[in-house]
Amino acid sequence: MNLKKLGLIVTAVAAVLVLVTTYLAIYYAPLPATSVKEAGDIMPSVEGSSVTVSGFVTGLNITDLRMKDSPAVIEFSLADFVDYQRYEAAVAAGNTSSQWWTVRPIDVKILSGGFRSTSFGPDITNDVHNTTNISLSAAVTAGSIGENSQALGYYLYTPETNSVVISSSQGGFSAMTAPIAQKIFYFHMPSAWASYMGFIVTLVASVLYLRTRNVKYDWIAMSSAELGVLFATIAITTGPVWAKQEWGVYWRWDDTKLVTTFIMWLVYIGYLSLRAAMSEPTTRARVSAVYGIVGFVTMPMSLLSSRIAPLLNSSHPEVIASSTGSLSAQAGMTVGVAVVAFTFLFVAMLIKRFEIAENEEELEELKRVIGGEE
């Protein structure tokens, strides 16, 4: 099988997988757990949907009417425990709008116990207290039941307690603040993966070039670096779109992951610029190979920076091989398909770019023949 045929097959597989990824990301992957920041933005856009929310119970009010054969009505405001402290300070300071960590509690209403079918779940009236750390799935409902829902026009409601989980420790739940924008992750992370793959291939091909002086390795290194920059650009631009929703700011210069990834991107832009600035093929290949090897040091810096966040400073989510991070089965499958899709996409593009590099060499050769003749 020649390279052209292989390229076509890989391209076809990549196209199908990318379409499947898009479908899975939008329709199949569930909304992640959400916390309470910017609830006013989140809730209208998911009205009627069930969202999983975790947080800190405050302003609890239980109306227990079980003597009248009715379930107890548990109402409270749900806030993020850590940010709630900041929220109170911000309210006291009269400023709740301009800081990325500012939170706004969500009012929640749960029906519990009473003479109802057990399928509604256990009675939790004795388990919920102010300061309880709680996680629940509830429907976003238009209306107001408390101070916060009056402001927002929405509250969370569930007649069931099956989905309620009560934790003994504060901060025991993970939470996202922008559940819909989180679906950006299904393309952001595979793009970053493809860029890392590109820079690894550049490293290997650069080493092989220096060992063998076979110009084909130089073409592979160049093609791969170009693709690495493309996918890194996609990752670097989609990340801030998510960050604006999740963190409230597009970029954080104090975040190690973001800064190291930006440096990596600049280094490989430099690699391509360096190649463009040199016309002599052998010198260009040799210098580029050395640069490709030295510049690779930025790749593990970027990849590992969020894993050693306690030592450094990064709020970037850690997804794979994490003891704290976790994905649902559907989300995990979507990520898996996305990574395979982008791997195929990368290989398909690499084959195509390599073919072009070969053709460019042929063109240069013909120009040399013409030039020599003249």
Added chain:
Amino acid sequence: MMFSSWLALYVAYSIVWLGVFGYLTYLFLRQRRINGDIKALREEVSKHGK
């Protein structure tokens, strides 16, 4: 702000698709130009008996 979360999703997906298809288009056009140049030069070489 009601659709900001959805809008962010669409913007991000557009960036991905524009990036991928933009690059593929660039590759396609570049390939076409190179093929054209190669064809022209081959004709020129054969015309001169090389």
